[in-house]
Amino acid sequence: MRRRLRLSPWFAPALFAACGGEAPWDAADWRPERPPQRIVAGSILATEVLLEIAPRERIAAVHELAADRRYSLVVAATEGLPRVGAAPEQLLAARPDLVIVDAFTRAETLALLRQAGVPVVRTRDAGSFEAIAGNVRAIGRVCHLEAPAEQLVGRLEASLRAIRTTAAEFAHWRLCGLDGALHTYGRGSLLDAVLTAAGARNLAAEHGAGAFRRVDAETVLAWRPDAIVVAAAAPGERDGEWLRQHPALRLLPCVQRGRLVAIPGPQLSTTSHHLAAAAAFVQATLRAWGRP
Numbered sequence: 001m002r003r004r005l006r007l008s009p010w011f012a013p014a015l016f017a018a019c020g021g022e023a024p025w026d027a028a029d030w031r032p033e034r035p036p037q038r039i040v041a042g043s044i045l046a047t048e049v050l051l052e053i054a055p056r057e058r059i060a061a062v063h064e065l066a067a068d069r070r071y072s073l074v075v076a077a078t079e080g081l082p083r084v085g086a087a088p089e090q091l092l093a094a095r096p097d098l099v100i101v102d103a104f105t106r107a108e109t110l111a112l113l114r115q116a117g118v119p120v121v122r123t124r125d126a127g128s129f130e131a132i133a134g135n136v137r138a139i140g141r142v143c144h145l146e147a148p149a150e151q152l153v154g155r156l157e158a159s160l161r162a163i164r165t166t167a168a169e170f171a172h173w174r175l176c177g178l179d180g181a182l183h184t185y186g187r188g189s190l191l192d193a194v195l196t197a198a199g200a201r202n203l204a205a206e207h208g209a210g211a212f213r214r215v216d217a218e219t220v221l222a223w224r225p226d227a228i229v230v231a232a233a234a235p236g237e238r239d240g241e242w243l244r245q246h247p248a249l250r251l252l253p254c255v256q257r258g259r260l261v262a263i264p265g266p267q268l269s270t271t272s273h274h275l276a277a278a279a280a281f282v283q284a285t286l287r288a289w290g291r292p
Contacts, residue, residue: 032119071266
């Protein structure tokens with residue numbers, strides 16, 4: 001039997017306010033008539049952007065993962081802000097007049113927020129720095145914060161320009177991103193955007209891989225990367241230990257030489273303007289090694 005959703009009494013009258021057809025906020029260029037005053041950041045991306053552009057008193061709550069150091073770059077900045085999970089009951093308990101979620105939010109959550117008549121805006125799945133800038137601008141528009149959003153985009157673009165001035169220095173480096181399940185990230189992925197901005201070659205993209213693809217060990221051995229991009233290990237653990245224990249991948253010269261670009265997990269997974277720092281991290285690591 002499906003569990004019934006229990007809602008607070010204040011919320012019940014609004015439950016049937018929105019029914020049928022498209023809601024105004026479904027439009028790609030929607031902007032509310034008045035600036036929202038109780039914004040709920042229902043994703044880490046929304047949290048990272050709102051903490052940069054919005055007055056704190058207008059942020060009603062942030063996603064609980066934004067306060068988790070395993071996933072978030074803004075843990076300290078979330079101090080003192082209410083936190084919510086992804087469940088619609090939690091989002092609605094913050095009494096929002098706007099909820100900002102990401103492209104992976106469950107359809108049921110969106111439907112319940114819609115039925116409640118609460119404006120909910122989804123950012124797009126980004127695969128480039130240009131798409132990240134588009135999400136920042138979209139968040140700024142729906143919050144009536146276009147000017148600070150544009151300033152944030154300007155800082156992102158300035159960071160990328162600075163990174164690209166030295167990109168040619170790393171053109172000889174052939175890199176491959178991998179995780180423990182042998183997923184790699186090719187054209188259309190944010191890792192490809194990071195490596196391209198840094199000036200390095202992304203072997204997955206060069207071999208026709210899309211944004212997300214699982215490869216076998218034989219493929220990686222044939223590619224023979226100069227270095228492998230991995231998520232940095234947890235404190236007390238060794239970066240890329242799974243590579244050293246893999247019966248085939250441990251034979252790669254780059255693994256034997258310790259050529260692992262170990263980017264901190266939250267930095268590697270961010271989909272906000274903070275991703276530019278990952279490209280700078282790649283450059284700094286390669287520069288310390290000299291040449292392949």
